[in-house]
Every structure is written in C-alpha cells, then in structure tokens.
Amino acid sequence: xxxxxxxxxxxxxxxxxxxxxxxxxxxxxxxxxxxxxxxxxxxxxxxxxxxxxxxxxxxxxxxxxxxxxxxxxxxxxxxxxxxxxxxxxxxxxxxxxxxxxxxxxxxxxxxxxxxxxxxxxxxxxxxxxxxxxxxxxxxxxxxxxxxxxxxxxxxxxxxxxxxxxxxxxxxxxxxxxxxxxxxxxxxxxxxxxxxxxx
Numbered sequence: 001x002x003x004x005x006x007x008x009x010x011x012x013x014x015x016x017x018x019x020x021x022x023x024x025x026x027x028x029x030x031x032x033x034x035x036x037x038x039x040x041x042x043x044x045x046x047x048x049x050x051x052x053x054x055x056x057x058x059x060x061x062x063x064x065x066x067x068x069x070x071x072x073x074x075x076x077x078x079x080x081x082x083x084x085x086x087x088x089x090x091x092x093x094x095x096x097x098x099x100x101x102x103x104x105x106x107x108x109x110x111x112x113x114x115x116x117x118x119x120x121x122x123x124x125x126x127x128x129x130x131x132x133x134x135x136x137x138x139x140x141x142x143x144x145x146x147x148x149x150x151x152x153x154x155x156x157x158x159x160x161x162x163x164x165x166x167x168x169x170x171x172x173x174x175x176x177x178x179x180x181x182x183x184x185x186x187x188x189x190x191x192x193x194x195x196x197x198x
Contacts, residue, residue: 003075010067010083014090014107017097018059019044022052032100036189039094040102042137046189057106063087064110072114081164084111088168092175103175105141108168119165122151135190138179145169 019039023031027048031039034047041060045053064087071083088108094101112120126147131140149166157165173180182188 003079006067006071006075007079007083007086010071010086011090013063013067014087015094015096015101016063017094017101018063019056019102020097022056022059023048026052032097038103039097039100041106042191060091060102060106061110061113063091064107064112065114066110068111068114080115081161084108084115085164085167087111088171092171103141104168104172105145108145108172111168119148119152123148131191136183136188137191138176138188139183142173142176142180145172 017039019031019041023029023034023044029047031037031043031047035043036046037043041053041057044056064084067083067087068080071080075083088104088111090101091107092101092104093099109120109123112123123144127140127144130143131137134140146169149162149169152162152165179188
C-alpha cells in the first residue's frame with residue numbers, strides 16, 4: 001500500500017506544471033498558446049526569458065530528484081525506477097493541464113541524477129555534443145535518449161533496469177514526434193545566442 005501511495009504521489013508531483021505557473025506569474029501568458037506551445041523550459045526561455053526558462057528547468061529536474069529520494073527513504077531501492085516512470089508520466093500528461101504537459105527531458109534528467117549519476121553523465125555529454133553542433137534542443141534530446149539505453153547495454157546493465165530506461169527514452173521520443181516531423185522537413189528552430197557587441 002505504501003508503494004502504491006508513493007507511486008501515485010510521484011505522479012502528482014510530476015504533474016505540477018512549473019512552465020505554465022511561472023509563465024502565468026511573470027508574463028500573464030498561457031505558455032501553451034505561445035511559441036511552440038510546449039509546457040517546458042525551452043519554450044519558456046524563448047517566450048518569457050532566460051532566467052524564467054532556467055528556473056523551470058531546475059524545478060522540473062528537482063521533481064525527478066525529489067520523488068527518487070522519497071522512494072529511497074520510504075520504500076528502498078527496489079521501486080525507484082517505477083517511481084521515476086510515474087513522475088515522468090505525470091510531467092508529460094498532467095491532470096492539471098487536461099492530461100497534456102511537457103516532453104519529460106528535464107524531469108528524466110532529475111530521475112537519472114538521483115538514481116545513478118553515471119547515467120546522467122552519458123546523457124549530458126551526448127546532449128551537449130549534439131547541441132553544440134546543431135543548436136537544436138529537440139535533436140540533442142532525441143539523440144541523447146536514444147544513446148543512453150545503447151550505452152547501458154554495452155555497459156552490461158541488468159535487463160529490468162534497461163527496460164525502465166528504454167521506457168523513459170521511449171516517452172521522450174514519443175513526446176517529440178512533432179519535432180521529429182519538423183526536423184525531417186528542416187523546419188525545427190535553432191537556439192539563437194545573442195552576439196556580444198564590441
């Protein structure tokens with residue numbers, strides 16, 4: 001019963017739409033109607049500003065870290081991956097947003113950070129390499145989550161862990177299906193960095 005309660009609470013914690021809340025508080029805009037329409041840090045960064053975007057990123061990561069730490073404290077290590085799945089699903093399909101939400105990247109990073117920082121290392125390195133080459137957040141996210149299960153197979157990770165990691169990756173790729181179409185068409189937006197004036 002305790003395990004079921006923690007899994008359900010993890011889903012609810014994941015469902016808290018920080019991108020929506022911060023955008024409403026700071027700019028009085030519904031982030032779902034602006035930019036890409038995604039309820040996530042990248043869209044907040046583009047629409048509302050750099051610091052609100054960073055705040056959303058950190059808060060979404062914190063959701064993942066928090067639920068794993070709660071699980072480790074109250075139900076041990078056996079169910080942390082299930083709890084991680086619950087918080088990611090909550091972020092992507094929030095009951096507070098009519099079962100819509102973000103794409104799960106930041107919350108998944110938080111889960112990986114809390115469960116096994118080594119997993120996060122692989123993911124972040126690949127993400128940074130792809131992003132620095134192409135300046136496209138969605139492409140970096142897709143490639144990094146595709147790489148992670150392959151890296152863990154090569155590392156010899158146990159099958160049940162691989163299943164959960166593959167589920168995390170699959171959710172992120174599914175949530176990026178619109179971005180994949182834009183990437184194929186060459187329409188996906190790049191992040192533009194301001195140039196320093198001399």
